Amino acid sequence: MLHISNLSHRYPHAHVDQLNSLSFRIEAGEHAVLLGSSGSGKSTLLHLIAAILKPQNGSILVAGRDVSTLLPADADRWRGTTVGFMPQKLALVAALNVEENILLAAYASNREQSHARAQHLLDALGLSEKKRAKPHELSQGQRQRVALARALFNRPQLLLADEPTANLDDDSCRAAIDLLLAQANEIGASLVIATHDSRVLAALPLAKTLRLPVHKQQGGGV
């Protein structure tokens, strides 16, 4: 399902590779946890998998397609139908209410019956009563559920979640992981979670793990 080979990435003007000759694979419906301390490149890797960034070297096959070679417009179309991405900063639109934020995913796929799908997710994630609320009127856990609903909207084959438990207490952390797993399993999605929260690993004992090293600049200078 996801087959990464010999992947390297360096941001413009950086002096070291953020990712260096990385290889990793997961099969359809499998779960993986990306580990590594702050700055090790977990978010970078998720952005590469989602074809938001392009790597300098290597390939990223998603369901047999090398997404690292997609042109930007094709990458946007492909991402809209294949990937559900729950970014670290959630990226909810402040001026839109909960339902409208979820329906943003419909524009990427020209989905019919969008409102029915949104209502199903609102019910499944316990957000129905907050349907007309704006993001600033929600708790952090509720905002995360809106971002999850939007990521799930198109029933993606691949679900990517960046630090989904950041700032959550133990009970909310467990609830967020259970929800992510249940929803991924319901649509048969492969799931990749980037985190430095050891509670996530403890909650997912069967997940594959990939620990990213930090690539430090040699010589100590900036």
Ligand SMILES: Nc1ncnc2c1ncn2[C@@H]1O[C@H](COP(=O)(O)OP(=O)(O)OP(=O)(O)O)[C@@H](O)[C@H]1O
């Ligand atoms: N747009 C960018 N331009 C240049 N360097 C960047 C950019 N984004 C991230 N970096 C650098 O790439 C490295 C990896 O960053 P990344 O955000 O992928 O790490 P992370 O493991 O997700 O960190 P955290 O756990 O703190 O979220 C860091 O050294 C960071 O400073």
